[in-house]
Amino acid sequence: MSHVRYLRVRWVEETSSKLLEYWFKIAEEEGERAGGSNAKLATRTTVKRTLLPLVNYLKKVAITDLEEAYRLISALRRSYGLKDL
Numbered sequence: 001m002s003h004v005r006y007l008r009v010r011w012v013e014e015t016s017s018k019l020l021e022y023w024f025k026i027a028e029e030e031g032e033r034a035g036g037s038n039a040k041l042a043t044r045t046t047v048k049r050t051l052l053p054l055v056n057y058l059k060k061v062a063i064t065d066l067e068e069a070y071r072l073i074s075a076l077r078r079s080y081g082l083k084d085l
Contacts, residue, residue, distance in 0.1 A: 008062040008069075015073050016055050018082050023047050 027047045031040030062069035077083070 005063050008066055009059045011066075012055065012059045012062045012069060012073070015070075016058060016076075019073070019076055019080065020047075020051070020055070022080055022082060023051055 024044060024047055027043035028040055031037075031043040033039075034043070058069050058072060061072065
């Protein structure tokens with residue numbers, strides 16, 4: 001992978017990390033309400049299975065169009081009330 005591609009992918013990982021933290025926090029809370037450790041594991045697995053494909057898509061977008069990836073991540077972060085980039 002070229003240095004530019006690697007840096008763009010790494011940028012997506014870094015900028016989307018706050019979103020992943022937020023989603024995992026929600027999963028932890030729901031798992032706790034649903035009964036503890038097994039439920040927490042199930043909710044975390046659900047987050048990974050449903051949201052990591054989104055992050056992987058953003059990585060692909062960033063390789064070809066960094067500005068579009070920036071717009072998408074910014075929109076997601078704003079929709080959850082997280083500080084913009």
